[in-house]
Amino acid sequence: MKTKSIKIGNQIIGSGFPIAIQTMWKSPLTKDIQPILLELKELNEIGADIVRFAVPDMDDAVILSDISKKSLIPLVADIHFDYKIALKCIEGGVHKIRINPGNIGSSWKVEEVIRAAIDMATPIRVGVNGGSLPSSLRNRTDLPEAMVEAAEMELNIFEKLNFKDVVFSLKSSDIDSTVMANQIFSKKYSYPLHLGVTEAGPLIPGIVKSSIALNKLIIAGIGDTIRVSLSDTMQNEVFAAREILKSSGKESQGVNIVSCPRCGRASFNTHEFLLSIEADLQKIKKNVSIAVMGCIVNGPGEARHADLGITGSGDNIVIFKKGEIVGKGDSSQAAAMFTKELEKI
Ligand code: SF4
Incomplete structure (x- = not known):
């Protein structure tokens, strides 16, 4: 109206x-x-x-x-x-x-x-x-x-x-x-x-x-x-x-977050990671799709449409773009690696 x-x-x-x-x-x-x-x-x-x-x-x-x-x-x-x-x-x-x-x-x-x-x-x-x-x-x-x-x-x-x-x-x-x-x-x-x-x-x-x-x-x-x-x-x-x-289709700007709920296969703490980056993600005005997945088995494949994603375990955290792995590191580097790639997008 x-x-x-x-x-x-x-x-x-x-x-x-x-x-x-x-x-x-x-x-x-x-x-x-x-x-x-x-x-x-x-x-x-x-x-x-x-x-x-x-x-x-x-x-x-x-x-x-x-x-x-x-x-x-x-x-x-x-x-x-x-x-x-x-x-x-x-x-x-x-x-x-x-x-x-x-x-x-x-x-x-x-x-x-x-x-x-x-x-x-x-x-x-x-x-x-x-x-x-x-x-x-x-x-x-x-x-x-x-x-x-x-x-x-x-x-x-x-x-x-x-x-x-x-x-x-x-x-x-x-x-x-x-x-x-x-x-x-x-x-x-x-x-x-x-x-x-x-x-x-x-x-x-x-x-x-x-x-x-x-x-x-x-x-x-x-x-x-x-x-x-x-x-x-x-x-x-x-x-x-x-x-x-x-x-409701009234705002297309901003981050669309796809994240898995975790199951028995989970090796990456999606809940904790999302909490640590959520406030920063909300400041992004660009239309970007982010995937935060619990395991390497299904993560990059199921989230292959995402502009940027993260999963892995312990010393083997992986960052992926459109399903392709573009970076690796340990869990202490996860947030920094992710943010660096996000800034590039
Ligand atoms: S991505 Fe992995 S951890 Fe997450 S729900 Fe699927 S199988 Fe479970």
């Missing part, structure tokens, strides 16, 4: 632009912002396009405004309850504001936020959450429709003030409700959609739920930005989002 385009700092979402990957900062803000800026840069290097921060009070609004002025990537202030914190963030130049219709309060408060956003050309996301709908909708049994109505109640306020730079999200912890709510909304409106399953859970269940829901929507052409919400690291949220986009 072709949506309106919206500028968030140096990033454009909607209107067929690449689907942007988001994550959310997982610890309290600190006055020492240098480590935060460094981590934001590292998150950007592995694929994060936008990062959201919880802003529970005015002190945090000041800190986030300061970070926003120096950050390489756009930042979003996540506001609950107190519209004045949103005003402070907008005034401070934070790139985008997220409000929740279930807890921001009366419409005049939302109007105040919109007027400030118009003055500063700040986009706003209306983040509808199936678990915290406005009180008038809380007892509804048709959750997807109720989520859309929550979005529409807020949309009326935005349209009254002719504010167009608005993104919507309709998230639930339930896969079907999330999918249905986004399908209904995207049929009626062309505002960009931020996709996600809320409170999806720990690493594996969270990735499975998010993959099922987001893939259904993405392959139907719905969604302009995504966040995989995990009880895990920001880095893993970004890795998971990238893999969902790749597997």
Whole structure:
């Protein structure tokens, strides 16, 4: 679905632009912002396009405004309850504001936020959450429709003030409700959609739920930005989002990792090796296929399509390209040999 385009700092979402990957900062803000800026840069290097921060009070609004002025990537202030914190963030130049219709309060408060956003050309996301709908909708049994109505109640306020730079999200912890709510909304409106399953859970269940829901929507052409919400690291949220986009045919850049699960024949510790190089692989923007195989018996043959592969045992580690062995060494040299060949590619 072709949506309106919206500028968030140096990033454009909607209107067929690449689907942007988001994550959310997982610890309290600190006055020492240098480590935060460094981590934001590292998150950007592995694929994060936008990062959201919880802003529970005015002190945090000041800190986030300061970070926003120096950050390489756009930042979003996540506001609950107190519209004045949103005003402070907008005034401070934070790139985008997220409000929740279930807890921001009366419409005049939302109007105040919109007027400030118009003055500063700040986009706003209306983040509808199936678990915290406005009180008038809380007892509804048709959750997807109720989520859309929550979005529409807020949309009326935005349209009254002719504010167009608005993104919507309709998230639930339930896969079907999330999918249905986004399908209904995207049929009626062309505002960009931020996709996600809320409170999806720990690493594996969270990735499975998010993959099922987001893939259904993405392959139907719905969604302009995504966040995989995990009880895990920001880095893993970004890795998971990238893999969902790749597997849904929306991102062709980057490394495709083929690795064997290991069996009784395994002589090379694929799990350990992958963990040691995974963060570096995620920084590669080129379209490269990598194979990490557990044994020489089947490894190079089964992974003959790979641009670069590794397997072996102890003193006999082999590096191969398209099935042909191009280097040998012992296990202490494995990572260095592999990285050297990777750089050549
Ligand atoms: S490549 Fe070797 S170790 Fe890996 S699953 Fe196949 S036979 Fe087992």
